[in-house]
Amino acid sequence: MTKKTAFTPATHTTPPAAFSHGVRKGNILQVAGQVGFLPAQEGQPPTPAGPDLRTQTLQTLTNVKAVLQEGGASWDDVVMIRVYLTDTGHFAEMNDLYNGYFAEQGLTEPPAARTTVYVGLPAGLLVEVDALAVLG
């Protein structure tokens, strides 16, 4: 059987349940839903950046990237990004942030596909993002 590998960036808090921040099996790498938690501090509970949408969104994308990198991947490998917002009124601003963020990433491949939907998230969280990558 193809081995499955999990990875947790040093900046990340331990997942709150029996799941992995990122796994790779075969040529598929999946990043779990990331939120805008600041880098983990020993002995401290996870703390979201923000509370504004800008800070949380950029921290969330940073957290997704950290998992990709820990798994030997980059944004160029990502085929799908799922963005979960809590408020349709945040769409335009999130898009501006998203565009600005990716403009600075120096991608050499076309951008990933994306789906954005509006859901409930735990109190204090405005955005969650996960990503599917294909390696090799």
Add this chain to the structure above:
Amino acid sequence: MTKKTAFTPATHTTPPAAFSHGVRKGNILQVAGQVGFLPAQEGQPPTPAGPDLRTQTLQTLTNVKAVLQEGGASWDDVVMIRVYLTDTGHFAEMNDLYNGYFAEQGLTEPPAARTTVYVGLPAGLLVEVDALAVLG
């Protein structure tokens, strides 16, 4: 590195942010979340079909198919379809439309898996659909 290819059907409006309507990397093809926008008109903003569920759902499926085809794929290649509705009261009608639509597609392979959940969408949109396909 495996190259990533993006595709945009001629009927499609430009994505509202730095994402692709469809991408392929290796044998994986991902279609971004599609809504019921009518074929793009030069100089016009995206306009949803409808406003009824029937018209929007069929236009949305047409838009997903256009991305699949632009990427050299068909419904037979799709393994997962995610359907986002805004109202649990739309489930039965959406299923009728979905069944009718696929009955006319002449599939030669079994239908894809599917998850349907109820979320918020931008005003005027009743349905969003994305799809994951495996090629080769």
Add this chain to the structure above:
Amino acid sequence: MTKKTAFTPATHTTPPAAFSHGVRKGNILQVAGQVGFLPAQEGQPPTPAGPDLRTQTLQTLTNVKAVLQEGGASWDDVVMIRVYLTDTGHFAEMNDLYNGYFAEQGLTEPPAARTTVYVGLPAGLLVEVDALAVLG
């Protein structure tokens, strides 16, 4: 073209529309959104376990596993689990159930990635789960 195979465990009710409970194409296996329906009874409509979160969650995970097994896969093959809850107040209890369930599964590989979001589901359903696996 790579063939697509669909599978339906004997315990499962017929899907309410033209989709498959599970499909495999190439090395990708996708399990459709499963809810906590009890094993199908001839001539009876689908009936959810429960109504409590504990019973529904465990039945839902059992149903996902049944599809994986019918497709020749196991939890060890799963790279992504998507959990849909209806209430953020259910997160802690779902995590406890999730941890307990997987502790008993005897996984030999690291756990899958996961995203949990809060959506609407049909009346009476508190949880839905789908899963993406990589075989071979």
